[in-house]
Amino acid sequence: MTQSNTILPPLTERSGVIRWLRKNLFGSWLDAILTIVGAFIIYWIVKELWTWVFTVAEWQVVATNLRLFMVGQYPLEQVWRLWIALAFIMFLTGNSLGIWARKSYFATILLLAFPVLLTLFPFGDEPRKWLIILTIVGVIGWGIGRTASEKLSRIVIIGWIISLPIFILLTRGFSPEDGIMPIVGTNLWGGLLLTFLLTVVGIIFSFPLGVLLALGRRSELPVIRLASVLYIELVRGVPLITVFFMAQLMLPLFLPPNITIDRVLRAMVAVTLFSAAYLAENVRGGLQAIPKGQFEAAHALGLNGLQTMYFIILPQALRLIIPILVGQFIAVFKDTALVAIVGLFDLVGIAKTVLAQPDFLGLQREVYVFISLIYWVLSYGMSYLSQQLEVKLGVGKR
């Protein structure tokens, strides 16, 4: 402490429970009354919620239909493929945390222990076994990542890039009926699996499309600029649900009779095209925030237009709009719930059909609380990870 340079705050602002309480909660008579009333309201809410969750609610509906919520009508004997796909992603997650987030112990432990935490819920033996395997795989990946060289990090990046194709390949299967991985039609994909795939495909494909549209809108070529403006304004001018209705109801009427496009694929394309228009405007906002000097400096270095964009402008612009991008991605995640209206069994769609089971009639609260919890955990997860990314990239500090 001898070398300490910290400036101590004035005595009145120093810590101490009573001092803190007096300052923040009981500063005046009005504060005191508000604090007491507030505390009472919180107590009441928590107490009611506690009573409902642990004594009134009939969670049997969730426990019995857990498989429907997670994978929809996906054949039970093929679910192992999804676990394998998840294990692959878990391995990559562990790897990446080991390589790039060596100091974020809290995030690492949380992410790797998450599957094991889930075993606390009544999930049955088979899922429990897999959840424990997930954590083990994650920890192994982390261990390898920590001792990694530059070379490994490149392999991990490739792993992430092929993770979506692998996930879709494992989900869909490729062999005939009696083979090791028989094809599972998209009409059987449902629940969280469908929500997840719609979201991930929507995000991954709308991102490059959105960047291209944003660049197109700033292009000096009138045709490209006009086309981009037209696309962005047209798509932003209609609600997502009408895009879904167009894709699911109108499209079949216009197509020749013997051509059918898969319904899930139609929904994926609709999400992607819709999200791209919004992303384009977000990216354009980032592009406009880059000072003109950056362009001029790049030109002075002899970089051409493409190189300027790729090496100078986009890295800065995209870094700036991370919070907006994550907001957009969370919105995409939640917007996919609209496919329930056009008859696909995403998380919300499957919840509605579970509510029609004669054995569990009238349990709306339990079912909707459960899926809300799933939505919240995943949305907050995305938000938390983006904050970690921002800290790492120093957004807002430079």
Place this chain on the structure above:
Amino acid sequence: MRKTLWFMSMLIVVSLALAACGGGAPSGGGETVTVVETVIVEVTSSAPVVVAPTGFGVTLEAVKARGNLICGVNSQVPGFGYIDANGDFSGFDVDYCRALAAAIFGDASKVEFRPVTAAERFTALQSGEIDILSRNTTWSLVRDTELGGNFVHTTFYDGQGMMVPADSGITTLADLAGGTICVQTGTTTELNLADVMAAEGISYTPAVFEDADSTFAAYAENRCDAVTTDKSGLVSRRTVLADPSAHVILDVTMSREPLGPMVRHGDDQWFDIAQWTVFAMIVGEEFGITSANVDSIKTSATAPEVLRLLGNEGDMGLKLGLDNDWAYNIIKLVGNYEEVYNRNLGPDTPTYIPRGLNSLYTDGGLLYAPPVR
């Protein structure tokens, strides 16, 4: 950096290719459909609508080539169409699809259920995405004509019903004399109620509400002695009451809501198959043939109509373009009308609806099938 760019483009290409593969139809695909003709029909909005190929025998041929029946169903109506905890479709309308598959393939599982919403059901039928619509759809003139469909037969006679608390002792409309009835305003429900009560000379006080939610909320708060809407609606509304078993639906029907399967215009053979599937189930009930005793009846029966129905005599199935044991398969694999009804809407289910009009004509109901000859 250049490498990353290359990887990104690879990712996009590979994913696109996979997504495109994922788009393929799961089993066999619909490409084998022989295009006979493309019919342009005028819809209400007078927009030209391309209708799936139709013509005598085309649908059956396409279904057989595909190897399964695609049936448009509801997935959110208790008792009629929903997904059970095993991930299988269940319900009254769903079992009809299974019966049709049994008639065609002799295998009730060769059916792909396509959940369709109220908004898209007619489009799905017109565009050929589904072979038949079996989704609690009310038969009406407009739907029978302009929407390009034919109603096969009424499989469930729905109608306006009345729900009362079980301990109220009310069993008929007359018991409601002088009582208060919750009803939604501005609907045919309200008018039907007034008509029926006036015709029977029963005085009552209507308690009218703007929407269905507040109507049933008022009933739940005991602000009225009874509540009225369509029977299947009463069943699903009852489920969200605090104690569903404390309420009963009276065995009276106050309006006509005939629900049944629907097929596309233009393929009379398909229409016949769909219709006689319903008839076979009704005739099965009339002669007491069930999935349990159909085998013994098939060997011991002497009644000529039963022999014709089960394929022992004549060639009824062949006339429909099916195998001769089509009706045997329906009853053996799915059951007769009574079995299907009781499985989904019977007294042992939480979605119990008294049979009422859905009884055989011999029991005072409306189920009446033409003779199998």
